Amino acid sequence: xxxxxxxxxxxxxxxxxxxxxxxxxxxxxxxxxxxxxxxxxxxxxxxxxxxxxxxxxxxxxxxxxxxxxxxxxxxxxxxxxxxxxxxxxxxxxxxxxxxxxxxxxxxxxxxxxxxxxxxxxxxxxxxxxxxxxxxxxxxxxxxxxxxxxxxxxxxxxxxxxxxxxxxxxxxxxxxxxxxxxxxxxxxxxxxxxxxxxxxxxxxxxxxxxxxxxxxxxxxxxxxxxxxxxxxxxxxxxxxxxxxxxxxxxxxxxxxxxxxxxxxxxxxxxxxxxxxxxxxxxxxxxxxxxxxxxxxxxxxxxxxxxxxxxxxxxxxxxxxxxxxxxxxxxxxxxxxxxxxxxxxxxxxxxxxxxxxxxxxxxxxxxxx
Amino acid sequence: xxxxxxxxxxxxxxxxxxxxxxxxxxxxxxxxxxxxxxxxxxxxxxxxxxxxxxxxxxxxxxxxxxxxxxxxxxxxxxxxxxxxxxxxxxxxxxxxxxxxxxxxxxxxxxxxxxxxxxxxxxxxxxxxxxxxxxxxxxxxxxxxxxxxxxxxxxxxxxxxxxxxxxxxxxxxxxxxxxxxxxxxxxxxxxxxxxxxxxxxxxxxxxxxxxxxxxxxxxxxxxxxxxxxxxxxxxxxxxxxxxxxxxxxxxxxxxxxxxxxxxxxxxxxxxxxxxxxxx
Numbered sequence: 001x002x003x004x005x006x007x008x009x010x011x012x013x014x015x016x017x018x019x020x021x022x023x024x025x026x027x028x029x030x031x032x033x034x035x036x037x038x039x040x041x042x043x044x045x046x047x048x049x050x051x052x053x054x055x056x057x058x059x060x061x062x063x064x065x066x067x068x069x070x071x072x073x074x075x076x077x078x079x080x081x082x083x084x085x086x087x088x089x090x091x092x093x094x095x096x097x098x099x100x101x102x103x104x105x106x107x108x109x110x111x112x113x114x115x116x117x118x119x120x121x122x123x124x125x126x127x128x129x130x131x132x133x134x135x136x137x138x139x140x141x142x143x144x145x146x147x148x149x150x151x152x153x154x155x156x157x158x159x160x161x162x163x164x165x166x167x168x169x170x171x172x173x174x175x176x177x178x179x180x181x182x183x184x185x186x187x188x189x190x191x192x193x194x195x196x197x198x199x200x201x202x203x204x205x206x207x208x209x210x211x212x213x214x215x216x217x218x219x220x221x222x223x224x225x226x227x228x229x230x231x232x233x234x235x236x237x238x239x240x241x242x243x244x245x246x247x248x249x250x251x252x253x254x255x256x257x258x259x260x261x262x263x264x265x266x267x268x269x270x271x272x273x274x275x276x277x278x279x280x281x282x283x284x285x286x287x288x289x290x291x292x293x294x295x296x297x298x299x300x301x302x303x304x305x306x307x308x309x310x311x312x313x314x315x316x317x318x319x320x321x322x323x324x325x326x327x328x329x330x331x332x333x334x335x336x337x338x339x340x341x342x343x344x345x346x347x348x349x350x351x352x353x354x355x356x357x358x359x360x361x362x363x364x365x366x367x
Numbered sequence: 368x369x370x371x372x373x374x375x376x377x378x379x380x381x382x383x384x385x386x387x388x389x390x391x392x393x394x395x396x397x398x399x400x401x402x403x404x405x406x407x408x409x410x411x412x413x414x415x416x417x418x419x420x421x422x423x424x425x426x427x428x429x430x431x432x433x434x435x436x437x438x439x440x441x442x443x444x445x446x447x448x449x450x451x452x453x454x455x456x457x458x459x460x461x462x463x464x465x466x467x468x469x470x471x472x473x474x475x476x477x478x479x480x481x482x483x484x485x486x487x488x489x490x491x492x493x494x495x496x497x498x499x500x501x502x503x504x505x506x507x508x509x510x511x512x513x514x515x516x517x518x519x520x521x522x523x524x525x526x527x528x529x530x531x532x533x534x535x536x537x538x539x540x541x542x543x544x545x546x547x548x549x550x551x552x553x554x555x556x557x558x559x560x561x562x563x564x565x566x567x568x569x570x571x572x573x574x575x576x577x578x579x580x581x582x583x584x585x586x587x588x589x590x591x592x593x594x595x596x597x598x599x600x601x602x603x604x605x606x607x608x609x610x611x612x613x614x615x616x617x618x619x620x621x622x623x624x625x626x627x628x629x630x631x632x633x634x635x636x637x638x639x640x641x642x643x644x645x
Contacts, residue, residue: 051541071544078545084538088560097556098546142542149547 001061001152001185002027003048008057010043010209017043018054019209025153025202028183030176032190032200036232040209041189042157048187049155050074061152077146077184081158083138085130091117091141092126098149116144119178136167143175147182156188160195172199193233197221205229227352230277237278237322240354248274248351250295273354280325281308282348285334294345297322299336304328311336313344404622408615419613420620424592425601429620432598435509436577439516444570446517447524448562454525455532469526472519480518481586488514488587507595511587519580520573527569531562564640571632578625 003025010018018040025031033041046052048059050071058067066074085094093100095116099109117123120140122133130138139159146154159175160168176199179186190196196203197217204214205228213225224230231238241250286294297313297320309331311324322344326334336342408416419425454466472480488495488505495505505511535558543553581599588595590604598621605614 049545051545071541072547072549074545075547076545078542080538080542082536082538084536084542086539086542086557086560097543097548101547101549101552145542145546 003153003185003187004060005044005048006058006060008044008047008054008059010040010047010052010054016209018047020057021209021211022057023204023211023214025185025187027185029201030179030186030188030199031202031204032188032196033204033206034190034193034196034232035206036191038208039206041191041206044206045155045157045187045189049076049078051078075149075151077143077149077151077154079139079142079146079154079156079159081161083130083135083142083162085138085142085145087130089129090126091122091128091130091133094130094141095126095144095148097145102149112148116148119147120144134167135163136171139163139171140174143178147184152185154184154186156186158189158191160190160192168195175199205232207232224350227275227277230350230352235280235323237280237283239276239278239320241274241276243270243272243274245270248276248349250276274351275354277350277352278346279348280310280323283322283324283344283346284330285311285313285324285326285336285342285344287334287342289343290345294343297342297344299338299340299342301338302331302336304331313342315344401622404615404619408612408619411612415612416616419605419610419616424596425598425617425620427593428596428598428601428617429624431509431512431596432578432621433624435512435516435597436574436580438513439520439577440570440574442513442517443521443524443573444566447521447569447573448528448566450521451525451528451532455529469522473522477519477580477582478586481515481583484511484515484518484583485586505587507588507591509595512584512595512597515583515587516577516580519583520577523572523576524566524569527565527572528562531565535561564636567632567636567639571629571636574632575625575629578621 003023005021005023005025008018008021009016021040021044023044033044035041043052047054050059050066050069050073054067058065060066061074071078086097089097092113095113096109099112104112113126114123117126120143122137122140122144125133125137130141133141139162143154143156143159156175160171163171172195175188188199200217202214203217203220205212205220207228213220213229220229221233224233230236239250241248243249289296295315297315299311299313301312303310303312308325309328311326311331313322313324314320315322324344334342408420450469454462454469485492485506487493488498488511490496490499490504490506498505503510505514539557539561540553543557544550548556579599581597581603584597585600588597590596590600592601596604598617602614602617602621605611605617
């Protein structure tokens with residue numbers, strides 16, 4: 001089932017949760033709505049489910065306008081962050097709820113529930129109460145309950161949010177596998193970009209009630225459309241500077257550093273304030289200067305415990321902290337130790353005008 | 368629910384002291400005064416006890432008292448749930464006023480409540496005048512007693528159910544509705560099981576309170592044996608006649624029946640709570 005969202009606006013008093021949002025979720029795709037809290041991602045999901053009525057705009061399932069239809073008439077599976085299982089019912093009855101509502105015969109209910117229990121790998125636990133299960137198990141029960149009546153789509157609101165890291169990773173993988181098996185149109189909300197990229201076919205990045213960018217995970221990661229998306233997609237170094245002679249200059253008079261301004265942002269006028277974003281793994285370190293494309297820095301910390309070597313430096317006489325990730329091989333060649341004086345040169349820099357960057361909040365080294 | 372154990376290891380010290388104090392307190396205030404009832408009731412021998420406790424007028428008063436109290440508690444079970452629901456779920460102008468109003472029967476001397484009800488429901492009263500046209504007389508009839516008992520026991524149901532309703536997770540309803548359940552179905556199969564133990568508790572309290580009510584009822588009915596005489600009134604009448612043993616005999620029956628009823632309902636409550644929570 002294809003979902004089309006057209007010009008949805010939703011306000012809560014003075015707060016605008018969604019502003020003219022339009023989105024298309026293709027049949028059979030797994031889409032992630034990604035954004036910080038307050039970005040409107042959950043509201044959008046709830047509007048699609050019919051749990052929230054938009055102030056204007058419409059929601060279509062295929063060609064069918066369902067905007068005015070209540071949640072119970074939409075045949076949508078919804079999974080809540082905190083499971084929302086019915087505490088007084090057994091696991092069996094929880095999963096069977098949607099079937100009982102539809103007045104299925106006992107035999108058929110039993111068969112379907114058992115089938116779902118196999119699917120979520122919780123056979124034998126049907127007589128337990130939700131309080132007797134772990135978080136991960138509960139969330140799988142919630143999923144089975146949502147899937148029981150064969151909904152047209154599956155909507156998940158931060159489905160892994162309440163779980164600890166290990167369970168989270170397992171369930172993430174499992175959800176992806178499940179989707180590959182049943183190919184149901186699915187939308188899930190998350191504030192974790194790693195989660196979105198790992199699980200989804202299509203990522204929609206939201207901020208302040210608007211969609212900032214959408215596309216395949218690789219495409220969004222490789223070419224973020226603006227400052228907000230760049231900042232939001234994981235760890236990045238942030239520098240401020242201005243445009244001079246068609247190039248962005250970062251740094252001070254004494255320690256200048258400049259980069260070619262990437263094409264889409266070339267509209268920037270001479271002298272315009274800009275913010276440059278540099279990802280830690282897109283930087284190299286050398287012992288010699290590469291001219292104005294490189295920056296002098298001092299190593300403050302080297303961490304070799306991960307899959308890459310994480311090096312913390314300060315540039316411009318302690319004014320500018322900077323993080324770099326190098327492959328172990330490159331690190332071995334350099335043999336860096338703390339207090340080494342080195343030159344840092346970025347392979348790729350993304351530059352956006354300051355006004356835009358300011359919109360996305362304080363530009364700083366974002367985690 | 369933890370099984371009963373005499374002494375539990377606890378973070379807070381002073382288990383022995385606090386238990387001792389609680390038992391002492393209960394003894395002085397409840398157990399010892401009530402146990403004298405047994406002693407007093409038996410003071411003039413078994414035949415007198417039976418005559419006093421199971422006389423036709425006493426039996427009629429038990430029937431009226433427990434019947435009216437049960438009816439009042441049942442009415443409040445529904446009305447109280449409704450009031451609590453409205454107070455929790457909706458916001459409207461004057462809500463806090465209504466919320467405060469619920470507690471009035473708690474704070475008001477019940478005699479004041481009785482006088483107010485007698486005035487309103489009397490043959491010339493606001494409501495009473497209209498009812499009189501239909502041939503319904505509230506004053507001097509069991510209907511009046513039930514109304515008085517409803518009045519004084521209303522807050523119990525509202526105040527026990529309200530916090531439970533407040534804590535109900537809105538997502539439970541949303542989950543039910545996304546699974547296709549109608550509002551009624553959601554209420555009956557999802558919300559009601561959560562509310563039920565509290566509702567039962569509130570109704571029990573209302574019932575217990577209604578059984579013991581005296582102050583408001585005497586302003587509405589005039590103590591006619593076999594018609595409108597509730598047990599507390601009968602006890603008072605016996606005392607007036609200097610028949611202390613007779614009065615305590617009736618009181619003892621009331622005590623035993625009330626206690627048995629409360630015990631039964633408590634057990635029912637524990638059972639339903641266990642079933643709900645697991």
